[in-house]
């Protein structure tokens with residue numbers, strides 16, 4: 545295994561030599577039997593993967609991403625309403641916002657008012673949780689060493705992922721439930737713009753991708769699994785930063801009040817006029833990268849880099865955490881300081897912490913959607929609420945010291961804080 549701590553080396557290998565460094569670890573023993581072979585992020589750098597990327601890139605590129613703005617705004621309205629009605633459940637509301645945006649943008653699915661009882665949400669959450677469990681180090685090592693495990697009967701007590709047929713059933717449900725619902729809406733002429741509908745239309749006559757419907761079904765099924773937890777976690781990191789750095793929060797609010805005013809909420813058209821809010825967004829991605837070790841790449845062939853031999857099959861681990869801590873680029877890296885993305889005239893610099901989205905051909909195809917979703921939620925929260933430290937029953941300030949989820953995605957677990965309305 546090769547752990548890459550430097551952004552420059554990561555670019556040199558995975559971007560400049562992307563033909564050689566876009567494979568994934570060989571997980572063939574588990575992908576098909578456990579139903580994970582739908583997952584764009586896990587499959588090899590082959591013709592199936594190219595079909596997936598074509599679908600996601602064409603429908604999520606910056607030139608067309610604007611069509612999902614109405615979904616992002618609708619979900620932001622619901623988020624503000626939820627935060628107003630039940631502020632103590634802020635953590636859950638941020639995750640619900642993230643789920644709503646992805647399901648809306650991908651399948652034109654509008655969450656029901658009571659998300660707990662939304663059968664599509666249930667299906668994708670069950671599938672995603674299982675997929676994340678299965679693709680973590682423990683199960684991969686066990687299943688690769690003991691492929692016979694896939695036949696473990698369901699009545700033997702063990703982890704949820706132990707029975708392969710059961711996993712496959714849940715994965716199929718995650719992929720098919722929202723897809724079939726959209727097909728029905730399309731047949732009734734009731735479907736709005738969304739990634740799946742746009743892809744079915746755009747690629748209907750294509751000969752370039754074999755079995756295009758399967759590619760659309762599977763790559764879009766990956767979008768929820770790859771996009772919900774990451775987008776929601778980034779917003780939770782932002783919340784922590786605002787609680788810990790009140791002067792940053794005040795400056796961002798002052799910029800919104802000055803440029804947008806108090807009569808309306810900021811929208812994505814305001815983004816270029818709000819450099820400080822943009823800097824807060826970039827610093828949030830840098831400060832605590834939510835996928836700290838990205839997704840490992842693998843070398844398709846032997847290579848020599850900087851005098852070192854990299855054998856065929858070497859697993860390359862991009863250490864995004866170390867890149868975010870590069871003190872030559874980001875002095876005092878543990879401090880949340882948006883000013884590092886501003887020049888002397890307080891304009892935004894050209895530096896974007898793109899490493900947070902990975903590298904080369906495998907770079908996150910949902911990054912433009914994620915960027916708009918996180919930004920709109922951040923800007924509208926800043927305009928509408930002050931996020932403050934909580935007080936205990938005696939009126940003493942409670943310092944947030946959250947525990948962090950450990951796994952492929954890293955984010956603060958629920959911590960006490962108050963969302964105090966600014967506009968009454």
Ligand code: HEM
Pocket residue numbers: 584585586597600646766767768770771772774775778834835838839840841900901902903904905906907908909910911913914915918
């Ligand atoms: C702030 C939010 C997000 C972050 C930080 C993030 C980060 C990442 C990272 C680090 C990777 C691994 C890239 C690599 O292997 O080099 C990745 C892959 C991926 N992401 Fe995201 N992501 C986010 C949101 C999204 C969204 C909203 C979607 C879908 C709409 C999405 C879809 C994907 C897919 C499909 C892959 C696999 C790409 C491949 O293997 O070819 N992500 N993401």
